[in-house]
Amino acid sequence: MTTGTRPVAASAPAGPSAPGGRALLRRALSLLAPLAGLAVILLLAAVTTPGFYSTGVLQLVLFQIGLIGVTAVGQTLVLLVGGIDLSIGAVIGLTTVIIAVYTRGDGARLGVAILLALAAGAVVGLVNGLLVVRRLVPAFVATFATFVLVQGVITAWTRGAPSGNIPGALSPLGTGRWLGVPVPAWVFLAVAVVAGIVLGRTGLGRRLYATGANARATALSGVRTGWIIAGCFVASALLAVLAGLINAGYIGYVDARLSRSLDLNSVAAAVIGGVGLTGGRGRIGQTVAGVVLLAVLLAWLRQLGAGAGAQLIVSGAVILLAVWLQNSGWTPRSPRRNKQRDGVR
Amino acid sequence: MSAAVAAGTRPRRISLADLTRTGAAVWIVLLAAVLALTVADAGGFWAPANIANVLTATVVLGLAALGQHLVVLSGGIDLSIGSAATLSALLTALLINGYPIRTAPVVIGMLLLGGLIGVLHGLLVARVGLPPFIVTLATLYLIQGAAFTISTTPTGRVTSALSAVALERIGPVPYSFAVLVLAVAVVAFVLARTAFGRQLYAVGGDPAAARANGVPVARVLVTAYVLAGVLAALAGVLLAARATVGSPTAGLGLELSTITVVVLGGTSLLGGRGSLVGTLGGVLLLSLVSSSVTLLQLPATLTDLIRGVVILAAAAIFVTRARR
Numbered sequence: 322m323t324t325g326t327r328p329v330a331a332s333a334p335a336g337p338s339a340p341g342g343r344a345l346l347r348r349a350l351s352l353l354a355p356l357a358g359l360a361v362i363l364l365l366a367a368v369t370t371p372g373f374y375s376t377g378v379l380q381l382v383l384f385q386i387g388l389i390g391v392t393a394v395g396q397t398l399v400l401l402v403g404g405i406d407l408s409i410g411a412v413i414g415l416t417t418v419i420i421a422v423y424t425r426g427d428g429a430r431l432g433v434a435i436l437l438a439l440a441a442g443a444v445v446g447l448v449n450g451l452l453v454v455r456r457l458v459p460a461f462v463a464t465f466a467t468f469v470l471v472q473g474v475i476t477a478w479t480r481g482a483p484s485g486n487i488p489g490a491l492s493p494l495g496t497g498r499w500l501g502v503p504v505p506a507w508v509f510l511a512v513a514v515v516a517g518i519v520l521g522r523t524g525l526g527r528r529l530y531a532t533g534a535n536a537r538a539t540a541l542s543g544v545r546t547g548w549i550i551a552g553c554f555v556a557s558a559l560l561a562v563l564a565g566l567i568n569a570g571y572i573g574y575v576d577a578r579l580s581r582s583l584d585l586n587s588v589a590a591a592v593i594g595g596v597g598l599t600g601g602r603g604r605i606g607q608t609v610a611g612v613v614l615l616a617v618l619l620a621w622l623r624q625l626g627a628g629a630g631a632q633l634i635v636s637g638a639v640i641l642l643a644v645w646l647q648n649s650g651w652t653p654r655s656p657r658r659n660k661q662r663d664g665v666r
Numbered sequence: 667m668s669a670a671v672a673a674g675t676r677p678r679r680i681s682l683a684d685l686t687r688t689g690a691a692v693w694i695v696l697l698a699a700v701l702a703l704t705v706a707d708a709g710g711f712w713a714p715a716n717i718a719n720v721l722t723a724t725v726v727l728g729l730a731a732l733g734q735h736l737v738v739l740s741g742g743i744d745l746s747i748g749s750a751a752t753l754s755a756l757l758t759a760l761l762i763n764g765y766p767i768r769t770a771p772v773v774i775g776m777l778l779l780g781g782l783i784g785v786l787h788g789l790l791v792a793r794v795g796l797p798p799f800i801v802t803l804a805t806l807y808l809i810q811g812a813a814f815t816i817s818t819t820p821t822g823r824v825t826s827a828l829s830a831v832a833l834e835r836i837g838p839v840p841y842s843f844a845v846l847v848l849a850v851a852v853v854a855f856v857l858a859r860t861a862f863g864r865q866l867y868a869v870g871g872d873p874a875a876a877r878a879n880g881v882p883v884a885r886v887l888v889t890a891y892v893l894a895g896v897l898a899a900l901a902g903v904l905l906a907a908r909a910t911v912g913s914p915t916a917g918l919g920l921e922l923s924t925i926t927v928v929v930l931g932g933t934s935l936l937g938g939r940g941s942l943v944g945t946l947g948g949v950l951l952l953s954l955v956s957s958s959v960t961l962l963q964l965p966a967t968l969t970d971l972i973r974g975v976v977i978l979a980a981a982a983i984f985v986t987r988a989r990r
Contacts, residue, residue, distance in 0.1 A: 630814030637807030
């Protein structure tokens, strides 16, 4: 086994390579599908809902982009190493409950409460990572299990009726604006830029892509793939805590239903954008495109007066359609794909 | 890497892994749980009413878990079982709405609906080649959304004949237990004695090899998902019968419970290997645990937490190490 200076750079797939002419073209093309989808939705929205192009709706869309986007970046990291994180919704709920129960509306205790929430998120991410890395549990089973466990913790802790207030000091994070744009959107932008630089410009990013593309080969070339995979789960959980803070600051109280929903928006956004489910394929730019598309779609549905049921249907259909499109052409064939064809995960 | 080492040079001793794989481990845990409950509260635990509670809890979970067992054996997973059961329960109560004459056609219609959902899953997995967990995750959303669109509150009413099946019992054995026994017998026969059963193991173990040997991989996969859909729909009918109304959240969490019991039973999530006896032990264990919360007079809010701990423990301890 050679320990060269940059052992994995060559094996990294198209994603992080330096953008030459053709690579740049390919990048533009990979964004084509989500942008075309966005154009279609914007057109449909213009036709069906006259009030769609107003500042009020735009602000709402930007807030949604921020909230979904922060979790989608974490989800993208996990997807890139071949996993999936289904515990995000539970972590968001847990964050809200921790903030409300610990501070009881007292702004002076907010700092400690945020640290507690971050610690709780790190623990959840670590449990996910350990199950996947050490016990080789499939990621969707491990994170689904922690989802149920965290839900159980919330129910047992709050006796099924979460109460308490969110301190007002947190509300700028949820409802504030800077240069006319909601703060959550700025937070998302910062998170996305950092993630994009780490993925595209650093050795860590290259190792991450290589781990997702072929964990075994990457491990053999001296990369600690276990740490990278576990790190992605922890990062995803911490970003979920951040989303939880944004959400708590926005609604200002504890929503009992919040922790109940298996929040798939992050998965949907990443997959619509073109991030592969089998690992090693996808960039943050695609996730951003997917987030914008999903946020506009959800806002349009709300404008149409669609209920919770219709929104679930659309989310499900969109995931299915995106995965289907991803699978049928315009991505290079790989041995993995043939395995999928035989019904193997 | 470590998996290869473990598989290579292990002397023939009965290890924890063997116990897990054959499903013996879960029965040992089950026995220990029964002993502990007997010590804790013999009179309460062995009372016919409590035994009936445990057995009633096994019916819905058991039916759904049988379907999950088949799908997992094929190398897939079905995350939409809970929502399929929900839709079936809701529609059963809504369509029957108290008219005895509608009972039989509606129940048959629900089983067909379940089969249809299964066909969709099977085709998307086997023909289009999408990963099973993402297909069924998406349909989880689709079907749950459909249920919410139909009604967001409990609605409809089943006939007294149907609810009698779920609620009445002979001694400690509820009538509906017979449905589960019948389903178990059918699945056991199919797995052990039919060509489909053998092909299912082959497809789950190595689809490429199975195809090379002339196994109709796509047909086997579709059949597995169809059976899972039908069993989930049947579980939904019994959910409606038990509640006498149809709730749009009736089957919530059933998908994870079924995965838990399948994992507890030592079935490999990679497919091709698993024991039905183990899965049944898992069903009994989980039913025992959830009904013991009431027996031991623990607060009901602990139920979710205990369920979560069991699930996480099952994932951490019982998942047989993957070969990658």
